[in-house]
Amino acid sequence: MTDASMQGGAAAPSRKSSIHTIDARTKKRNAAEARFKAYGLAAILVGLFFLVVLAVSIVRNGLPAFTETTVDLEFVLTEEQYQEAEGTLFKTAAYTDFFIAGLREQLVEDGVEVAFDEDAIERILGKVGGNLREFYRANEDKLGEPVSFTMSASSRVDGYMNGRVTRDGLEDSRFLMATDLDLVDVLRDAGIITQSFNWNFITGADSGVDNPGGAGIGASVVGSFFMMIVVLVLSLPIGVAASIYLEEFAPQNRFTDLIEVNISNLAAVPSIVFGILGLAVFIQFMHLPQSAPLVGGLVLTLMTLPTIIISTRASLKSVPPSIRDAALGVGASKMQAVFHHVLPLAMPGILTGTIIGLAQALGETAPLLLIGMVGFVARGYPDGFVGGFTEANSAMPAQIYTWAARADVSFYEKAWGGIIILLLFLLTMNIIAIILRRRFERRW
Amino acid sequence: MYDAPNTELHVTQNDIKIAARKVQVYYGDTHAIKDVDVDIEDKTVTAFIGPSGCGKSTFLRCINRMNDTIDICRVEGDIQIDGEDIYDKRVDPVQLRAKVGMVFQKPNPFPKSIYDNIAYGPKIHGLAKNKADLDEIVEKALRRGAIWDEVKDRLHAPGTGLSGGQQQRLCIARAVATEPEVLLMDEPCSALDPIATAQVEELIDELKQNYSVVIVTHSMQQAARVSQKTAFFHLGHLVEYGETGKIFTNPEDTRTESYITGRIG
């Protein structure tokens, strides 16, 4: 028995094998490798697919927010008509009648015929009469001369022009009747209803719930900007100083271990916790103004600090110790070694971490809920630089959240448009991060 | 054995530069250096040899207090340079390190230009009054580092772009730029090829005219080539210290003999 097994054992290595025939073991290994590669590729493809779906739906839903539908009409109101309208009981209705007459005239001139009434005009344009009256009462000198009016169409008409509202399935309501759409078609063909780029969406402030057309994200961009200034100015120096101390100077003991563990824990704390902390400390205890970017920035600083500290420490750690030895070896003090040699090498990592932290903060909504930046309707811009920090304002994600929560579907469109703007900012920040990293990276 | 007396004839007696008495080093609970007494001479190359882990680097790093940067490291005993205790409370290790230069095992130039590598030490110690002064210091240091001719046309090229041997000579030049009195070298040639090693050894031989050089090496041939005095460490003890020729040809301790003949590795 022993003999036999020994013979078998001895025979195995001497068996001749050609490298041209692939043995079973190798085949299995290769198959496993091929499978693994396929899984990896599939994972990437699935990821890409979702990314594309996301991008397409954001763009499709959000782009309409960047266009507005307006009615442009040259209109003359004579002195007599003005006096007459001001003399009646229903003044705005009188103005509406004059406007309709003007519109009819215009259409006849253009050679189109369509029947419509006052209600249809009000459904399409909202309160035309009121707007006209307001204008002429303020500019009496314009009476008797032609004035071009550009008035926003109602959100339903805007939706129809964008393709959100269609004729099929349209039920007549007091907001829109099927026959109104015929009128819209005619007016569009006559060049009276046009679509144009909605600058107001980018520069304007939020509007009331009844006026989705006038809503803009500009004021909340300013709010976000001031918040980011607060976050950057506070979290970068504090975070970097804390990291340098912990990484380079602090003794290794229980206490520093505890700090270290807690910083990691803080990075994982849900952001709403920071929000309620901010509410309790900054608003209720310190009596800082509610809804102010200053408070938002302070709360987001708390949230960003752990991120910055962790990434800064990681990049300090990745600087080879031999560089520290070299500096200490020629008689540099510890601080000189850190500031002259270690920190410049860690800079790309620190900057990347900081910008990622800022980007996170920029998109953060939950903590803002609790300090009153969500739901606050910013109707204008802050006056001046200091006001930017202390006056109540909204922030981009908060504004988006507010819009998405409103009943009118046109606000939903605005929410998507706001997301496009937010993503553009994030993209810009990431590009800046890449550029800075390239610039500071020592390629030698 | 027959050439032993020959070597001894060449040895001249120099002043004592570094005197260590009863030095103990602990890393936490590990006792890494035990009771080391040694007198290192001025204008002499002293080699530390011994199996790896025996404490050569540890002892070397005591001489410029680089061990201070290791939290768990504790040094006891007495080390004097020119009769002054370097572990005295009044000593600032930063000032000491300007006086005791160090070259490390792996070449570690700063990721800066060749010029800035050399100029950094003199700058932080205020050795140059103006730019011309600094230029002169840099040139002198690079000449002493025997690398001037190779880099004089590209002083503003990165130091990390040089070859390994050039980088190590740059590091030596950087160490001498602060005008130290002692130069410590921890296996300076272990990352270098034979040609670069020969260049560095030649340089060490020249440096001994001005400095007290202490070199850790794991190559006994190197110790024999460059040093006048050799110290053999084993398990944290300084087993034997004396003229290099004598250590290699006629060691007194059996452990030294075993190591030299290759029985302890």
Ligand SMILES: Nc1ncnc2c1ncn2[C@@H]1O[C@H](COP(=O)(O)OP(=O)(O)O)[C@@H](O)[C@H]1O
């Ligand atoms: N930073 C350190 N922390 C803990 N122990 C160390 C450290 N450096 C060296 N030692 C220990 O001290 C002893 C001597 O090490 P070292 O001086 O580096 O030896 P050598 O240079 O002779 O090879 C070794 O046992 C080593 O494990």
Ligand SMILES: [Mg+2]
């Ligand atoms: Mg060593």
